[in-house]
Amino acid sequence: MVDGELCFDAQFLSIDQADLLLEQLLAELPWRHDELTVYGKAHLMPRLHCYQSEQNLQYQYSSLTLQSQPYHGKVLQLKRYLEAATGLSFNAVLINLYRDGADKMGWHSDDERELGNNPTIASISLGAQRCFKLRHKQKQATEISLELPHGSLLLMAGALQRHWQHSLPARKKVTKPRINLTFRYLETSA
């Protein structure tokens, strides 16, 4: 791929692993419904989320500063499984809950300063299959659509966040929830 790297494993987790994890995380994570300020106006986010990390790693995300919470046991287990499978290390995870197909995420890059220059971000999806879109920032017509199924892993790496934006559009026919976990590495000196 030009200007970035994508690596996709549709069956990173078995269906049984993914089913159990989805059920546990839906019931047990401390989901928040925060407001985002866009052009000076507060809006409820079109999804729920929570943020977990190693000690005291705050994350500045859009207009929000996310305070660190300790890893939930199952999230920590998943992080260790991911690290063993990929050889990568992560110290924070942003977890989104799209309650149904009306919940979504707009176009953005994961380019916060704390992530450094060429961040590797590991995105694990559970629950309803949704379409993930990428568009090149300079080459207007370049758009990629990927279906992210239950139990899949998408790795975004290299210069991807500098040259591409991504989004998760609404999909009105979806009635079931989806959880997405993006494991990240925050540079502590940033």
Ligand SMILES: O=C(O)CCC(=O)C(=O)O
């Ligand atoms: O839900 C997804 O697949 C994308 C989430 C995302 O882009 C983010 O958390 O920054």
Ligand SMILES: [Mn+2]
């Ligand atoms: Mn993102």
